[in-house]
Amino acid sequence: MNGTAPRPDAESGWADLVTTALLGTDRRPPARLVPGRPAPVTLLDAAAEATVRRRAGLRAARAARRPERAPEDPRPALPPAAAGRLAALLAERSGGAGGGRRGSSPDLMELLPQWLAAANGHGYAAPTQALPALLDAARGRTDLRPAALAFAGPRALWLARFNPDWRFALRTAPGGAALPDPGDAEAVRELWEEGLFAERVALLGALRARSPKLARALLAGTWPTERAEDRLMFLDSLRAGLSAADEPFLEKALGDRGRNVRATAAELLSALPGSALAARMAVRATACVALDRSGDGPLIVVEAPHECDSGMERDGVVATPPAGRGERSWWLGQLVEAAPLGSWPERLGGRDAREIVALPVADGWQGELHAAWCRAAVRQRDARWSRALLGAPSAPEAGGPGAVSLAERAKLLGTLDPAERAGWVAGFIAAHGLSEAFQLLGVCAVPWSAPLGRAVVDALNIARDAGSYPWSFSGVMGLAERCLDPAEAARLQSLLAVPDEREDAAPGAGGYWAEAFQRLVTTLRLRAAMADELRPAPAPGVG
Missing domain, CATH: 1.25.10 (Leucine-rich Repeat Variant)
Known part of the structure; x- marks a missing residue:
């Protein structure tokens, strides 16, 4: 850069240039006019210099020793089409859709995490010219950081040392240096x-x-x-x-x-479950829960602890309950969730998890007891107990007696294998629709399995035909754009037409649904194209 253009301060300079441009150089001349050059030209020179500096990621400063060269990235380069796609995705970083109607165009920024995961799966290196935009994107969205920094590689860490805005990259991957070998x-x-x-x-x-x-x-x-x-x-x-x-x-x-x-x-x-603490908790918890056979049928009875002694506190029981919780129920819940689930069959008559969960519980303790078993199943990753507590997806109120909230159901589903998880959520949607499905869909593997994808599309179609208020399903539609298998695009063609609107439908609902399905189909096709662009070219001579 020549020395004729002014060098505005890195923090406030750009804002000053924008203000001068808006007011006009007649009303507000540039901070430092250059003799012999018109004020508008001086302003444009300054803006050009500031733009280059911002894109380079280097703040203007006095000349110093040149930095060491950036390290090499030995990974293979992106295919040209994929590199172009990355540039388009990053260009959407600051121009995503707002909170209103999105139209039929895909939300490219929401596809960037998926693109990065696929690129990392192929082991590609990021194009050098894309590194500043990648770092900016990762700075703005913490959920992007692991994948973005893995893709950006060692050169991005080298670059991050020159811009304080990118220091998060150095904290995420300390110093950019390789960790020592465990043998050293x-x-x-x-x-x-x-x-x-x-x-x-x-x-x-x-x-x-x-x-x-x-x-x-x-x-x-x-x-x-x-x-x-x-x-x-x-x-x-x-x-x-x-x-x-x-x-x-x-x-x-x-x-x-x-x-x-x-x-x-x-x-x-x-x-x-085999630890000494788990055994101590089992003794305490089973002392509070017993089986009463004196009535018409077996009944679980609960006698919550009357005190929280020092041994309980040492083993992690918090003595003081949160506001609105009784002490005894608070202590009981902590004991039960920390006790091995394998200790309950023997205590409750040799029954398995499903039979135990089906037993009635006396004196209003069922909610507390089952909620604690939910937490134990999640903590111990016990799929059998999770199935029992979830119940059949078609059951009334969409869950077993222990699944007292959608959040707990989502956590229980996380203990099941991906196929079983997707099958349960598909059954839930088929029986209960999409009104409560968003949180459950979030724990399902991507892309969604064929049964789950069909259940979501069918439920959306039913909601459309019923004249439902369309914007209440925008969250699920957004998930479908990112998670539905791209192969489903062909099956959605029949949903692109604007349906006849019912008298009781929300005004404009038919047009919204057609627009949303058009965006879904366009996004699925775009995802398929992205996957094709990332596939390595076949070796010469290979058909």
């Missing part, structure tokens, strides 16, 4: 003892996946000297790959001086 004990210990907190968290996570014993040894070695908030974060990393080998360390953490640390250690131990 000296390098591992040096990074653990001297690294930044984010680097230590990343190291612990990597070791957890490759050498759990080494990860525990590092953590145990510095545990007494770590800050409470750091201990909590480190302890949370043990969730991945949690096993019985972690029990001794977690038992010691039950005596930690930090309350949140103790609670997390107790939660992790209760997720290990």
